[in-house]
Amino acid sequence: MAELLEQYHAILLDLDGTIYHDEYSLPGAKELMQRLQARSKKFACLSNSTTSPLRVLQRLMRMGVEVDPSNIYTAAAAAADYVLRQFAPRPRIFNLATEGIQEMLDGLVDWVGSGGEPCHAIIVGNLTNVYVTEERLRIALQLARKGAQVVGISADRVYPSARGLEFGCGALTEMLCYAANVQGVYCGKPQRIFFENLCRRLEVEPQNCVLIGDNVEADIVGAKALGMRTILTLTGVTRRKDLRDLLPHMQPDEVIEELTDLLV
Numbered sequence: 001m002a003e004l005l006e007q008y009h010a011i012l013l014d015l016d017g018t019i020y021h022d023e024y025s026l027p028g029a030k031e032l033m034q035r036l037q038a039r040s041k042k043f044a045c046l047s048n049s050t051t052s053p054l055r056v057l058q059r060l061m062r063m064g065v066e067v068d069p070s071n072i073y074t075a076a077a078a079a080a081d082y083v084l085r086q087f088a089p090r091p092r093i094f095n096l097a098t099e100g101i102q103e104m105l106d107g108l109v110d111w112v113g114s115g116g117e118p119c120h121a122i123i124v125g126n127l128t129n130v131y132v133t134e135e136r137l138r139i140a141l142q143l144a145r146k147g148a149q150v151v152g153i154s155a156d157r158v159y160p161s162a163r164g165l166e167f168g169c170g171a172l173t174e175m176l177c178y179a180a181n182v183q184g185v186y187c188g189k190p191q192r193i194f195f196e197n198l199c200r201r202l203e204v205e206p207q208n209c210v211l212i213g214d215n216v217e218a219d220i221v222g223a224k225a226l227g228m229r230t231i232l233t234l235t236g237v238t239r240r241k242d243l244r245d246l247l248p249h250m251q252p253d254e255v256i257e258e259l260t261d262l263l264v
């Protein structure tokens with residue numbers, strides 16, 4: 001732990017499967033974050049959520065984990081950062097996602113309301129998001145066909161809910177892209193856009209970051225591609241036996257059973 005804190009300028013922590021699972025925090029998570037805060041270390045909690053950091057914060061607070069909203073970075077925040085940069089100075093955006101997107105971009109973009117208006121980009125969430133209605137799907141199709149860029153919040157195929165597996169952001173984005181015959185861009189983990197925008201926010205170079213995550217595909221591969229150090233925790237998706245067949249560029253630098261291993 002001391003070595004990690006000394007060697008790296010920023011610690012990046014995946015949320016689901018690393019910091020928490022469902023509605024409880026995983027062993028060592030609270031203590032780890034307290035230590036990072038006590039030493040004023042730069043850190044960020046990462047999620048492919050389609051909502052804003054502020055809303056993720058509320059969930060963390062219910063678990064008794066206290067962090068500042070600036071310590072949370074979601075795929076939705078990465079999508080917001082992407083359109084603001086890509087279509088500066090005043091992006092024209094259609095929201096096919098969440099209230100979180102609306103809150104993050106209000107005042108910074110011009111919202112497109114109909115298929116006839118000029119539009120730079122469509123931000124796409126998943127099917128259960130409040131801005132995804134049949135009417136708005138039709139508008140999005142019209143806009144995409146006329147050249148608006150399709151910006152998927154994440155490329156996740158599915159996500160788990162209490163009812164079972166749901167269509168993920170990637171599935172809805174691909175549906176729109178297929179219908180409009182265009183290629184979309186994705187902003188969540190493990191995309192380069194996600195980690196680059198995050199480093200920009202934290203004002204750190206990727207090679208000075210260490211990422212801790214539970215999913216080789218979503219966390220480790222993306223972070224490694226940018227030259228970050230990577231630690232896999234076995235509290236989530238990837239199991240130790242999964243590592244055997246992985247190619248070198250997918251192997252984590254280190255494997256731990258759970259976050260408490262870092263606290264010793």
Ligand SMILES: [Mg+2]
Pocket residue numbers: 014015016017018213214215236
């Ligand atoms: Mg995870």
